[in-house]
Amino acid sequence: MKLGIVGAGSWATALAHILSKNFQSVILWARDKDVAENINQNHKNDKYLPDILLNSNISATIDLEEIFRQDIIIIAIPMQHIRETISNIKLKEEKMIISASKGIEIGSLKLPSDVIKESLDIPEENIFALSGPSFAKEVAKELPTALTLAGKDIQKAEKLQQLLNTKTFRIYISEDIKGVEIGGAVKNVIAIACGASDGLKLGNNARASLITRGLYEMTKFVPIFNANPQTIYGLSGLGDLVLTATGDLSRNRRFGLLIGEGYSVEEAIKKINQTIEGIETVKAIKQLSEKYNLELPISEMVYKVIYEKLNIKKAVDLLMNRELKKEFL
Amino acid sequence: MKLGIVGAGSWATALAHILSKNFQSVILWARDKDVAENINQNHKNDKYLPDILLNSNISATIDLEEIFRQDIIIIAIPMQHIRETISNIKLKEEKMIISASKGIEIGSLKLPSDVIKESLDIPEENIFALSGPSFAKEVAKELPTALTLAGKDIQKAEKLQQLLNTKTFRIYISEDIKGVEIGGAVKNVIAIACGASDGLKLGNNARASLITRGLYEMTKFVPIFNANPQTIYGLSGLGDLVLTATGDLSRNRRFGLLIGEGYSVEEAIKKINQTIEGIETVKAIKQLSEKYNLELPISEMVYKVIYEKLNIKKAVDLLMNRELKKEFL
Missing domain, CATH: 3.40.50.720 (NAD(P)-binding Rossmann-like Domain)
Structure with missing residues (x-):
């Protein structure tokens, strides 16, 4: 063969x-x-x-x-x-x-x-x-x-x-091909957020929470693509998210790290100098979230930081001070 | 108050x-x-x-x-x-x-x-x-x-x-109090395995897979304690597992790291010199797995390495060479 x-x-x-x-x-x-x-x-x-x-x-x-x-x-x-x-x-x-x-x-x-x-x-x-x-x-x-x-x-x-x-x-x-593909797409956006958190030196607790809440955001795409929710918790969803969000070989994570450390979006893109999928994917996610009225607080912040010049520290404050609620709605 | x-x-x-x-x-x-x-x-x-x-x-x-x-x-x-x-x-x-x-x-x-x-x-x-x-x-x-x-x-x-x-x-x-408690218990055992993987320098891919398959093992306890499966994917399950398995402040992870680096169980316990919950929890997990006939390959290997002197490299080989199968059964 x-x-x-x-x-x-x-x-x-x-x-x-x-x-x-x-x-x-x-x-x-x-x-x-x-x-x-x-x-x-x-x-x-x-x-x-x-x-x-x-x-x-x-x-x-x-x-x-x-x-x-x-x-x-x-x-x-x-x-x-x-x-x-x-x-x-x-x-x-x-x-x-x-x-x-x-x-x-x-x-x-x-x-x-x-x-x-x-x-x-x-x-x-x-x-x-x-x-x-x-x-x-x-x-x-x-x-x-x-x-x-x-x-x-x-x-x-x-x-x-x-x-x-x-x-x-x-x-x-x-x-479940669609479920596998959702994981591969969304994880890059969450990895940018985790990188930014680490760049800001917010600690391991914050990063683990972002990964967890990020996985929850990933599940929001399941009904849209008629996927199986279980797939999100497998190697292509959770596994790849954990890897990308915690391992410094990831370009998406490194892009986030640079943003968290204070580099501008343009400087960070220049420094990485290879395709950073999450930067493109977050645009599509923004379009999906508007079309289907999805609540995606982490992706939303990543979008605003990259495309609307929202300050990264302000983004973290907005995330941490959302209304108190149940973990799963 | x-x-x-x-x-x-x-x-x-x-x-x-x-x-x-x-x-x-x-x-x-x-x-x-x-x-x-x-x-x-x-x-x-x-x-x-x-x-x-x-x-x-x-x-x-x-x-x-x-x-x-x-x-x-x-x-x-x-x-x-x-x-x-x-x-x-x-x-x-x-x-x-x-x-x-x-x-x-x-x-x-x-x-x-x-x-x-x-x-x-x-x-x-x-x-x-x-x-x-x-x-x-x-x-x-x-x-x-x-x-x-x-x-x-x-x-x-x-x-x-x-x-x-x-x-x-x-x-x-x-x-879901039981679901929250399952996460807190099982994560320490999986974190030992992840530490051992890192101690053996198996890389980030291997660790991310162990976390993913470890989370799948965690779900096996849900029916036993009549818990809600969704809880496993929240902060107390996935979140705490990711933290404990990737962050060096965790005693369970550090215990695993030492084992992976070649220290004996006794030496590693002595070096940590504080309670390592996973060492005790894996005994209870072993009892549960026998009582309810659960398939828990990662926990099983952790148990054997700690209590039955199974060589850590042999344990990894056994895990990697299991029969090819579907991701979720």
């Missing part, structure tokens, strides 16, 4: 490296010719995943159509670029497509699997989402990692589970 | 300090005369909460009966000592008793509120549990903290909420 991956960022490269153990070959699609050449000539991706010597059956291309000629395809590019990137692809035979992208499309308010379905014009049963607490660097170093693979067709998901699972890359399966 | 607190450890002292803002006076019960004298003479608790100068309306006594003459009483001593400590108390009038202790009684397999109810022979409606992500040191330093106060009588709980809430000590209420 041959694997094609759309993307050559850190997550795409880590997936290539760990999955190259299970596939005959893995080929990455890079937008940037230098990245592709670096991979092909040196078995390295110095820009996105330095220090990892990639397995020899991994190569890269800038020809997107070549990726879609492989047996299984993983999509691992920033959420807002999925539609423009893959819309011109015409699949000649049925393929299983796995989304490893996280976010909500601004404007359409759609999750990655729906954007992929529309862009490639394929049946829902052939689309899967792979998500869970997985810093790319740790996956590439073969540290133990557990993820959820979700798809409507559970028999196909079981086949993929066998195909993707390695000794250090443990795959659980689920039928 | 006057507050009495059974206990003078770090959590009891931090509660005294923050709540002294809302009460006319706070009096702590110390088993150890030196601790009481230190508090009364220097407004300090050098043994358990150094660096904090206690408010002037806080005092300490070694006379337990004096505590129970105050208007509201908080119990904040190690779980396994509650029954022996308070069984001889005869309450002369109705009082509201708040449990701030966390664990399960070995042998009886009862939660703190039930042990308090039996020991003091009082109605369930007068007992409350206060729990959530709250390192004592951060509470004492007035860093923002959110907790859940649970009690069967929600009107009384609302009164207590008003009485206990401060600007930095935010109280949510709940009717």
Whole structure:
């Protein structure tokens, strides 16, 4: 079996490296010719995943159509670029497509699997989402990692589970693709808030509360996407949220940290210098919250801090001094 | 209103300090005369909460009966000592008793509120549990903290909420006292596992998975104690678990860290030199899992490492190589 991956960022490269153990070959699609050449000539991706010597059956291309000629395809590019990137692809035979992208499309308010379905014009049963607490660097170093693979067709998901699972890359399966995608999207926004809290030196108690109340915000999206609430409490929801909110390898968390330390939004974006999904996702969340009248106090504050110049300390005060109430309404 | 607190450890002292803002006076019960004298003479608790100068309306006594003459009483001593400590108390009038202790009684397999109810022979409606992500040191330093106060009588709980809430000590209420207590008990065992994972340098991905699967183990206790599953995902369950499993102020986590780094159980206990609730709680959990036939792979491994000399690396291998399955069964 041959694997094609759309993307050559850190997550795409880590997936290539760990999955190259299970596939005959893995080929990455890079937008940037230098990245592709670096991979092909040196078995390295110095820009996105330095220090990892990639397995020899991994190569890269800038020809997107070549990726879609492989047996299984993983999509691992920033959420807002999925539609423009893959819309011109015409699949000649049925393929299983796995989304490893996280976010909500601004404007359409759609999750990655729906954007992929529309862009490639394929049946829902052939689309899967792979998500869970997985810093790319740790996956590439073969540290133990557990993820959820979700798809409507559970028999196909079981086949993929066998195909993707390695000794250090443990795959659980689920039928709730939308629930898995909600977690991957919302966690980045909450991680920004947790980073800001740590940047302000508010302590571990405050951060743990933000994670807890943030998970509660995540559950508000469940009825909108007709998902299963239990999924939110699994690896792709809670697990990924905990990882992103507490681990300094997360760009979203680091962006929040910088804001909390007093950097402006523009300075923080410049310092990170890679896609920070939460900054885009929070726009889509704002649109969803207005459309469906959702109460999302943490996301609301993150939005206001990024797009309405609300002072971060003022945002924390507003959060801490809300009316006293029951924990769950 | 006057507050009495059974206990003078770090959590009891931090509660005294923050709540002294809302009460006319706070009096702590110390088993150890030196601790009481230190508090009364220097407004300090050098043994358990150094660096904090206690408010002037806080005092300490070694006379337990004096505590129970105050208007509201908080119990904040190690779980396994509650029954022996308070069984001889005869309450002369109705009082509201708040449990701030966390664990399960070995042998009886009862939660703190039930042990308090039996020991003091009082109605369930007068007992409350206060729990959530709250390192004592951060509470004492007035860093923002959110907790859940649970009690069967929600009107009384609302009164207590008003009485206990401060600007930095935010109280949510709940009717699910058992659910709140399950979280406080089980989290310490999972935190030991997370500490061990970090001690073994398994990475953030592994720790986030352990927290997620650990929370799933926590839900297994819900039907046994007739609790509300939602409570597990709140501050007293998820919130406290995240805090204890990721923050180095936790004794349970630090115990696990030492085990992971290669210290023996005896050496690690000696190094911590304070009550490590999880070591006791895991015994009660083992008894519960046998009685009710529960599948608790993480707790099981913690038990075996502590009491059956299972090698910690072997325990991790056993956890990582379980049969592939669905995330939720």
